[in-house]
Amino acid sequence: MxxxxxxxxxxxxxxxxxxxxxxxxxxxxxxxxxxxxxxxxxxxxxxxxxxxxxxxxxxxRFSPSDAAALCEIAWWRWPIEDILANEQEISGADISALRTVAARY
CATH class of the missing domain: 2.160.10.10 (Hexapeptide repeat proteins)
Structure with missing residues (x-):
């Protein structure tokens, strides 16, 4: 509790x-x-x-390593333009594509 x-x-x-x-x-x-x-x-x-x-x-929903990667990537902190431009990768949990975008931040 x-x-x-x-x-x-x-x-x-x-x-x-x-x-x-x-x-x-x-x-x-x-x-x-x-x-x-x-x-x-x-x-x-x-x-x-x-x-x-x-x-x-x-x-x-994901393996522990993928869940940790998604938390590290933190796509919800990106500018809305990047979220909209990468909607398919976010929805599909494409970790490698998301890491590429996250590297900009």
Whole structure:
């Protein structure tokens, strides 16, 4: 359980399904998907999919190394022009193409 008084933190590129509840003090990592109606009462690591009551990790969206690379690339911090120009690479999680763009920053 999260520590009392701890802030609730929602990472970048997170999808939260309808009716899901995120309890106070929980941290959702980057790229997390929360299933509809889930009750999240514990921290969720980057790029995991959670569902249920209480929410549990159903699976990981990417390997741990790819998830770490996506967090390092941090495409959500890019100028909007670069995000739009690289939408296909972002949607397809093309790590090598994204690293090339991220090298500019």
């Amino acid at each position: 999260p520590a009392p008084g701890k802030d609730t933190v929602i990472g970048h590129d997170v999808w939260i399904g309808q009716g899901a509840r995120i309890l106070p003090g929980v941290t959702l990592g980057n790229g997390v998907i929360v299933g509809a109606g889930a009750v999240v009462c514990a921290d969720v690591p980057d790029y995991c999919i959670v569902a249920g009551n209480p929410a549990r990790i159903i699976r990981r």
